[in-house]
Amino acid sequence: MFVLAPEMTSTLQGKNTAGQVLADQDPKAARQAVAARNNGRLLDLSAPVDPQAELTPVLPGDPEALEVLRHSAAHIMAEAVKELFPGVKVAIGPAIEDGFYYDFDYERPFTPEDLPAIEDKMREIVKQNASFECEAWDRGKARQHFADQGEQFKVELIDGLEAEEVGIYRQGGFTDLCRGPHLPSTGRLGAFKLTSVAGAYWRGDEKRPMLSRIYGTAFFDKKELKQHLALIEEAKKRDHRKLGRELELFSFHDEIGAGLVVWHPRGMILRTIIENLERSEHLKRGYSMVQGPQILKRELWERSGHFDNYRENMYFTEVDEVAYGLKPMNCLAHMLIYKSKLRSYRDLPLRLFELGLVHRHEKSGVMHGLTRVRAFTQDDAHLICRPDQLETEILGVMAFVTDFMELFGFEYSLELSTRPEKSIGSDEDWERATAALTKALITSGKKYDINEGDGAFYGPKIDFKLTDALKRSWQCATIQCDFTLPERFELSYIDRDGEPKRPVMLHRVILGSIERFIGVLVEHYAGAFPLWLAPEQVRVLTVTERADEWAQEITQALIDADLRAEVDLRNEKLGAKVREAQMMKVPYMVILGDREVEERQLTPRLRNGKNLQSQTLEKFINLLKEEQAEPMRLLRQRAREGRGTEG
RNA sequence: GCCGGCGUAGCUCAGGGGUAGAGCAGCUGAUUCGUAAUCAGCAGGCCGUUGGUUCAAAUCCUACCGCCGGCUCCA
Known part of the structure; x- marks a missing residue:
């Protein structure tokens, strides 16, 4: 109360x-x-x-309420930690997406074993039901207060504030610099749990001290907390690293190296389906396919600016005493393709597409399954165009991305990233490039956020963040505007007036990294791919060996009809065969017993456990063909409509 | 790269100074069976790698490699 x-x-x-x-x-x-x-x-x-x-x-039902609750939980945790670990210094402790954290500086880092004691102490504090009291203090007084306690992080925070008065919150014996608001009292904290510990740099800066962060989550009642923990369990079940092994899609090996993917047959067929779709969709949208080599002379990377700005991410080698660099991006060969002959204004835009394998030296702690690797394939293209074509080209790419996101059932959001500290090119070029992207965004009418200083070193970019079935967001498509590389490589075209002019270039990817995209897809579908993507579309199961012959005939007919079918003739009970096909998430099973053999029919079983009516092979093939073609039909229809509106 | 945790059979995991264990998977045999696991037998491990401590190391310590959770970075 x-x-x-x-x-x-x-x-x-x-x-x-x-x-x-x-x-x-x-x-x-x-x-x-x-x-x-x-x-x-x-x-x-x-x-x-x-x-x-x-x-x-x-x-309690409002989203802000949860934030207030969690922020208060962070304060309660800080009080608990200060009581249990004298001498600990507190840094910051905000509410975050699904919980809260607080950063501490202590003589040793906290470990998971510390958490139960902290939770117990927190429960005590909640029981005391101390009120959260807010006071406005003069900044000098606040600074002195925290300085006296040796809380140098708080002092630094106060020094960074403009206001003459700062908010001070107190609950029980704990005082913290804070904007609030908070719960009325500690007793209102319903259900909470400390989830993990981690190192985190003070103010997110690599060069500053590493603090010890404790993560937790909190809700108004126990049921919600339970649901949240169940959701985390669900996410674990969908983890593409686990499913990738279980579904035999890909693997990683100590012996091969960190961040290097090995594709198994089922994963490779999935990749191939996606890559073939990319090829045909690019050709239909006016792109040409090209391919450059894996290693290029270092001198060329120096010329492009990569050596100066991207060196720490690159691998170098030497061939016959000449330095070479393994490509981290595909653009250089594309530049040279453009330069291979004299270009007319009529030739533009030139759209060069490459499913390009790139290698990037990622720091050792950042690799993560397929979503963060050291070698990956980009569905990369460079669009070289006249300045007056820039906006149309950007809009064309945005429409392309939209089509693909809809095909896979992803929502997405947009971000415009501007000039970073480490970059090349003139201020005017950056302004022109940023203006072009902004104009296209406005024309598209889509909402977007601005990400200051987050552009590529050669130009600003529009990033597409897709949201998967579990509401997690992933970077996929990006469109980067570049005036610099055309300059550095002296690209030109002969304009209508007979004068050579400098073209503009767009770097862009649609799915981004094929590896990452497949990782995201696996989690999005929880491994249960729609028919057109399923590595194995049909598994033919026999009840007894009397159905073997019919089973083999059916399987071959499915394969001949370009369907991906396998047959299970093992001497196992039907239940066991169904179970295994189910665990491999095969969309269709075909059950064959004496009845089906006699009638020359088959009984389809769906992944959801339901059976379809027994039917002829021909009817079944037609059913699959139609289901498989449907997404492609919708994609083509959207692409046609999109082109119409762009003129 | 940084902080913390972890590394035992193909997979999931037990064992924590005295010489290696289970279930599933695999192999062999029996069983011919109707929608998520038929039964029996067999085989399988330089306990991530490398140094060290010890009479003795999967077990304790160093360093590397890799994985997991974060930070930073990013497709």
């Missing part, structure tokens, strides 16, 4: 508090409220309100 602690009112300036006003408006809501919304701001219930503006309660 929520009651304003009497001492809290003493800090107020004689005004009505949010809690009191809410209690007058709606006593029931006031009791449940964790904070209040007033004048577009979130307030503590103990805070004075602007009487002119509307006041609404923040109730």
Whole structure:
């Protein structure tokens, strides 16, 4: 039950508090409220309100409520840690997407074994039900307070603030610099759990000290916490690294090296389906296929700027005493293809597409299954065009990306990334490039965020972040505008007026890395691929060996019809065969017993456990063919419509 | 690269100073069976690699390699 602690009112300036006003408006809501919304701001219930503006309660179902709860949980955790580990220094502790964390500096890093004791201490604090009290302190006083306690991180934070007054929150014996708002009291923290420990640099800067971070999550009630933990379990089941092994798609090997994928037959057929689709879709959209070599002379990388700006990510070697670099990007060969003959303004845009294998030296701690590797294949293209064609080309790529995202059932969001610190090219070129991307974004009418300083070293970019079935987001497509490489490689075309002009270039990928994309796809579909992508589309199962002959005939007919079918003639019970096909997530099984043999029919079983009516082989093949072709039909239809609107 | 955890059979995991274990998978045989595991037998390991401590190391310590969770970076 929520009651304003009497001492809290003493800090107020004689005004009505949010809690009191809410209690007058709606006593029931006031009791449940964790904070209040007033004048577009979130307030503590103990805070004075602007009487002119509307006041609404923040109730447990609201998204902001969870943030308040988790932020308060972080404070409670910090108090617990300070009590248990004297001398520990606190850094920052925000609420995050699905929980909270707090960073600490202690004589040793925390380990998972420390967590139960911290949780127990937190429960004690929750039981004490101390109120969260907010005070506004003069910055000098606050600075002195934290300096006296040796809390150098807090001091640094205060020094970075502009305001003359800073917010100070207290609960029990713990005082923290904080903007708030917080729960009325610690007792309102319903269900929480500390989940992991990790190292984290102070302010995310590699050059600054590494702190010890404790992650946790919190909810209003135990049921929600349980659901959340179940969701994490579900995500684990979908983990592409686990499914990749179980479904025999790919593997990694110590003996081969970190971040280097080995594709097994089932994974390779999946890749091939996607790559073949890419090839045909690119050809249909006016691209040409090309391919460059894996190693190119270092001198060329120096010329492009990669040696100066990307060296630490590259692998170098020597051939006959000449230095070579293994390609981390595909653009150089494409530049030379452009330069191989004189180009007319009529030839543009030139769209060069390459499924290019690139190698990048990633730091040892960052590899992650297929989503972060050291060798990967980009569905890369370079669009070399006249300046007046730039916007149309960008829009064309955006439409291409949209078509593919819809094909796989992904949502996505857009980000515009601007000039980074380490970069090449003139200010004017960066401005022109950024303006072109911005203009295309505006024309497209799509919403986008701006990511300052996150562009490639040679140009700004639009990134597409796709969201998978578990609401996680992944970088896939990117469009990068580049005025610099055409300059460095002295690309030109002869314009209408007979004068040589400098073209502009776009770097772009649609799926990004085929490896990463397949990793994301595996998790998105939980390994149960739609028919057109399934490595094995049909498995033919016999009840007894009397059906062997019919089974082999059917299997061959399916293969002849370009379907991916396998047959299980083993001396096993049908239940065992079904189970194995089910675990491999094969979309269709075909059951063959004496009945089917006699009638020259087959009984299809779907992945969801349902049987279809027994039917002829011809009918079954038609069914599969149609289901397989449907996504492609929709893709082509969308592509045609898209082209129409672009003119 | 940094912080923490981990590395035992193809897979999932037990064993934690006295010389290696289970289930599943594999192989062999029997069984001919109707929708998520038929039965029996057999075989399988330089306990990630390398140094060291010890009479003795899968077990304790060093360093490498790799994996997992984060940080930083990124397709």
